[in-house]
Amino acid sequence: MTRINVMKPWLGAAEVQALTEVIESGWVAQGPRVARFEAVFAEAMQAGHAVATSNCTTALHLALVVVGVERGDEVIVPSFSFIATANAPTYVGARPVFADVDRTTGNLTAATVAAAITSRTRAVIVVDQGGVPVDLDSIRSLCDPLHIPVIEDAACGAGSTYRGRPVGAGADIAAWSFHPRKLLTTGEGGMLTTSRADWAARARRLREHSMSVSANDRQASVLAPPEVYGEIGFNYRMTDLQAAIGIVQLGRLASIIERRRALALRYTRALSEVPGLRPVTDPEWGTSNFQSYWVEVGPEFGTDRDGAMKALARADISARRGIMAAHRQPAYRKDANPPLPVTDHLTDHTLILPLYHDLAESDQDRVIAALLSAAELQTEGAA
Structure with missing residues (x-):
């Protein structure tokens, strides 16, 4: 019996060939492949502009800088997210204000955002958690009249849709993870997309120490022009090695989505009628890429979430606890936080099951059987 991991990237010979071509070109840092990756990603995501970065956290940081968030401001974020969503506002000296999420989707809603808005709110970061698209329009209908920019943390969202378009397409600015x-993976890496040319231009400068002359321009000139540093910038560049992989990966996206949604459907058919289990599903306004396939474990199941995880581990199956609650981590526990009952509930009662492109249906059946046996064994033990 072989171990089943919770995830595995889909990489192959095409990525190896792309890397080989970059190495042979002699240009491995940020250069023409990065520019190409930006162009094809912007087109695929229906974004006006794309700016490649070293990871999604740095893309979120740049997004906050270009929309004008400063020290002392407040930024509304979900606690129910990887901690980078909360960390990014702290990098600019702002205070992350945690808002609760919807129990079905795990995402912020207009109501939970409205409850957290104050006179110091300068931005809202919404998340397409686990690939489930956030209802962006309802939140923008609240924030736009107040001139509060909404940043979409689409780290998990490549391939998900919102009202018939890619997630992020309706956002003024969004951040992505690879x-x-x-x-889609480039090992590490991220992307910022935006509809505004001025924000994109500033983000390009900021990611490269705020140099007035780009690496491409310097390389193209025999006598490179002198550069000027107009503001404090950062070293948030992506390499051509990463971008070459990203271009190949983007070409695989349609196949990845088709396979993941087929596997997700198999999980849903097997688990949706099981007492005490609630699988994640598509919301009415879009489709998920099922970056994570999670189930909520209720008392009717016969064992709790941690008991289910242990049963899976005994079967050599790696699962994960549900999305973390940032407000319960030591880094943020010292802050005064409002009650977040849904976040607490989902963090304590959700389980992420294995899902990846190469997952064999026989292995998926093994996951399902091990999960169901967890409740049956617990019930027998109690009897």
């Missing part, structure tokens, strides 16, 4: 746990 970590190996995401559908």
